[in-house]
Amino acid sequence: MVEDDYLKIEWGGIFNNNWAGEYPYAPSAKFWAVHNDATLFLKFQVKEDDIKAEVDKDGGEVWKDSCVEFFISFDDTGYYNFEFSCIGKKLLGFRQSRDLATHAPTEILDKIKSLSTLPNECFAERLGDVEWELTVAIPKEAFFAHNFNTLEGLFVMANVYKCGDGLSKPHYLSWSPIKTDKPNFHQPQYFGRMRFM
Incomplete structure (x- = not known):
């Protein structure tokens, strides 16, 4: 394999501080996304x-911890919200709106x-510069409201977030900008376009 055959990954910045007046703190956050037809990484x-990282189980209120999130819509039937604490505790729902959701079962x-x-251990808030991945x-199969044979070639609408509602410096950053008065990530009209190549 020559060097040009390697997958070139571009990082996306999660840098839109949409509500900076009320929540001025903005940590540094970025992401990349790739797939192999059957799995999105x-x-x-x-x-x-x-x-x-105080949430100790999947399905909990991970957005109150140091959290990253990925919301994705394949069509107009709704969108998935994947939310992860910094130690990997997760939450997943398929939603028509913020308040109308079907949560993923344990399996x-x-x-x-x-x-x-x-x-992979819970801990109370720690102050001081921290870097994590x-x-x-x-x-x-995690897209449980749909039935895909492959992810390849799909056009999707999505947004990516960094938040920490329960931290000393709460923050609400997004990849694609959101134009609402108050923090609310459940805004599919502000999702950006992606394609699974």
Whole structure:
């Protein structure tokens, strides 16, 4: 294999601080996404001033910890919200709106694998510069309201977020900008376009 045959991955910045007036703090966060037809792989790199991982089980309120999120819509039937704490605890729902959701059962959550550069142990808030990475493998079965043979070639609408509602410096950053008065990631009209090549 020659050098040009290697996959070239471009990082996307999660840098839109849509509500900077009320929440001025903005950690450094970026992501990339690739797939192998059957599985979507996401990688996040984060550097922030404080960090927390108190949620101890999947399906919990991970957005209150140091959290990254990936929302994706394949059509007009709804969208999936994948949310991950910095130690890989996860939440998944298929939604028509923020308040109208079908949450993934345990057997679906168990198929989503993650690897963090942090120990897989809960901890209270820690202050001071922290850098961490999270890699996630999402099989096509996790898109439980759809039935895909392959992810290849699909056009999707998506957004990617960094948040920490329960931190000393709460923050709400997005890849694609959101134009609402208050923080609310459940805004599919502001998703950006992606294609699974």
